[in-house]
Amino acid sequence: MSTDYQQARETLGIRLRELRLTAAGGPLTGPQLAQRLGWQHSKVYKLENGRQTARAEDLTAWATAVGRPDAAEELLVRLRGFESHIRSWRRQLAAGHRPVQDTWNVAVRQARTLHVWEEAVIPGMLQTAEYVRHTLLRYAELYGTRPDTEEAVRSRIRRQDWLYESGHRLHALVWEAALHTLICPPSVLAGQLDRLAAAVGMDTVELGVIPLAAPLKVPPASGFWVLDERVAVTEDWHSESWVDDTETVAMYLRVWRSLRQAAVVGAEAQAVIGRAQRSAC
Structure with missing residues (x-):
């Protein structure tokens, strides 16, 4: 995978972690967020560590699950940005x-x-x-x-x-x-x-x-x-x-x-x- 592309995935992961730790109602652990999303908790950590490429629906669901639906558009812009080569x-x-x-x-x-x-x-x-x-x-x-x-x-x-x-x-x-x-x-x-x-x-x-x-x-x-x-x-x-x-x-x-x-x-x-x-x- 290209260095630039990987760095962009990692930067997005950092932002996802920030949203999890500042969730409405208090910070969430990875397993807690995964339970809300109906995911394996390993997916949460892979996305946060830049080891998996998020899909648009993943980001929308993440923003909703942490009580920040307003952050969905920002996340999607980031995704479009690093999907550009x-x-x-x-x-x-x-x-x-x-x-x-x-x-x-x-x-x-x-x-x-x-x-x-x-x-x-x-x-x-x-x-x-x-x-x-x-x-x-x-x-x-x-x-x-x-x-x-x-x-x-x-x-x-x-x-x-x-x-x-x-x-x-x-x-x-x-x-x-x-x-x-x-x-x-x-x-x-x-x-x-x-x-x-x-x-x-x-x-x-x-x-x-x-x-x-x-x-x-x-x-x-x-x-x-x-x-x-x-x-x-x-x-x-x-x-x-x-x-x-x-x-x-x-x-x-x-x-x-x-x-x-x-x-x-x-x-x-x-x-x-x-x-x-x-x-x-």
Whole structure:
């Protein structure tokens, strides 16, 4: 079981124990609570010690049994929070970069609409193989992962087949700074910008570029993806988070739409990309 997931189970268990010990009418022992719930008392201790994953109905019943039905929603929010996947890079990359790319491929294949925001790099769905290669090599150096770069490159490039299937739509926003980021040699960046410019005319792609001078309603923070308005994915240097609770996904979409207001598309986007192309030469 993942370290992050287990820590979340243990944190929930601590909260369950607090509720048991502060029950309306006085503290309850584990066996007393189990009797109220009609459970084996071992289940109470497994939940409190993070050795068993609670179900939603377990948490609702627990809150009622301790005389705190008002705490049920808090417990359910905690459950939804740790059921969202927090995947540390150290753990994910232990087997190399290829498995991470394969996982993403499965998730993207299940989606019909993608909303993407990238502030520092070109979105993966629009990257060239050379750009992917240099990006993954940078991460491999940072995390000290095993050298499976070529397998990972092929896996990420295969993901782009999604763009050529009817009924799919990629809504991508890129900050102008990403068009100049030299995480690869200038010649590779030039080829990547050519690829990006070609994507402007694709019927499955809406590409918006936010000029550096554009006024923004929200800060251009970390990049994120929203798949079918049902799951949001974001990452930092430590981990990648997959969040599927409705309110959080809706918040990411609000951020995306706010950023979209500052973006240029079509010929204006081509002009911004053209400036970057001339700069990369």
